[in-house]
Amino acid sequence: VVVPAQGKKITLQNGKLNVPENPIIPYIEGDGIGVDVTPAMLKVVDAAVEKAYKGERKISWMEIYTGEKSTQVYGQDVWLPAETLDLIREYRVAIKGPLTTPVGGGIRSLNVALRQELDLYICLRPVRYYQGTPSPVKHPELTDMVIFRENSEDIYAGIEWKADSADAEKVIKFLREEMGVKKIRFPEHCGIGIKPCSEEGTKRLVRAAIEYAIANDRDSVTLVHKGNIMKFTEGAFKDWGYQLAREEFGGELIDGGPWLKVKNPNTGKEIVIKDVIADAFLQQIGLRPKLKY
Known part of the structure; x- marks a missing residue:
């Protein structure tokens, strides 16, 4: 890597x-269409900065490597080098x-690995909504929300085992024989996964969302969940969010x-x-965007 x-x-x-x-900003060109879109992106951003700041500010780009290009620079099996992570930090x-x-x-x-590392x-x-964009929604101009999605826990933890693998069979056997689980409908050929949901992970996400709402003068923060089905993970997410x-x-x-009101100090x-x-959220954001989720 060459530092500007x-x-x-x-x-x-x-x-x-x-x-x-x-500022020096590292960039990863990427794979596939990355070789085409990333150079174009750099030119567009440079032009935008030039126009916005009349030449008083300029980004110094520094290429770092992940993906196929990384294997060419660091070695055949090095998809995500430690140097890349260190430079981003x-x-x-x-x-x-x-x-x-x-x-x-x-x-x-590689995307999940970057998030986790x-x-x-x-x-x-x-x-x-952007004016002039075709939309099936009756009043698309009322759509205005900011989604905060947890990236490190739940299904994004990536804890799973392939169907028919020894590990999947071991986990299923443990769940059935040691934990008394009887809800696995077809255990013989079944992939299995675990979705962790912690109090710490929930609270830091909800904290960031509320802080964003305060800083940007938003009307509400909505905790979206499936607590009606998964009470100890999705339901706990809701409860911990309210507690925070x-x-x-x-x-x-x-x-x-359980709804709360918080005063914006600003x-x-x-x-x-x-x-x-x-389920209701996905229906109502299209039918009733004025609710401002």
């Missing part, structure tokens, strides 16, 4: 990014192109609960903390 002669590191101070006039902000899934054993997904526990997705809102943000019950407005079953 010009440029400075982005640093973290008191929990906030300190961005210099000429050191320079704080990085951007990547699409990555392939290595064939065979080892790393199942760097503890990138939040997938933040703003969802809004009460204990750290002074959440007060609305009409006896604006004095109320932020509603609520929950919804995932």
Whole structure:
């Protein structure tokens, strides 16, 4: 990896990014269409920065390696080198192109491996309507939400075993014989997985969502879950989320609960903390976007 002669590191101070006039930003070109779209992206971003800051600021790009290009630089089986992870940690902000899934054993997904190694526990997705875009929704302009998805736990932990494998059979046998599980409908040829859901993981995600709502003057934070089916994981996610809102943000019950209201210290407005079953959420965001999930 060649560090640019010009440029400075982005640093973290008191929990906030300190961005210099000429930040060094690592980038991963990526696989497949990455070789086409990433160079174009660099040009577009450079042009946008030039126009926005009238030449006073400029990004110094630094290429780092993951995926197929990494195997060419570091060796045949090195898909995610330690140097890449160290540089992302050191320079704080990085951007990547699409990555392939290595064939065979080892790393199942380079994207998941990056999240887990760097503890990138939040997938933040703003969802809004852009004027002029065709839409089947009657009032698409009312769609305006920001999704915080947990990236490190639940199914993203990637704990699973293939059907008919010795490990899958061992886990299924343990569940049936030692734990008394009788709900595995077809145990003979069955893949099996585990979805961990912790109090710590839940609370840091919900904390970040509420802090975002405060900083960006949002009306509500909605805990989306399947607690009606999985009470000790999905249901616990909901309960821990409400607990966090009460204990750290002074959440007060609305009409006896479980919904809460939190006061935005910046604006004095109320932020509603609520929950919804995932099925209903997926229906209502299209039919009733004005509810502002």
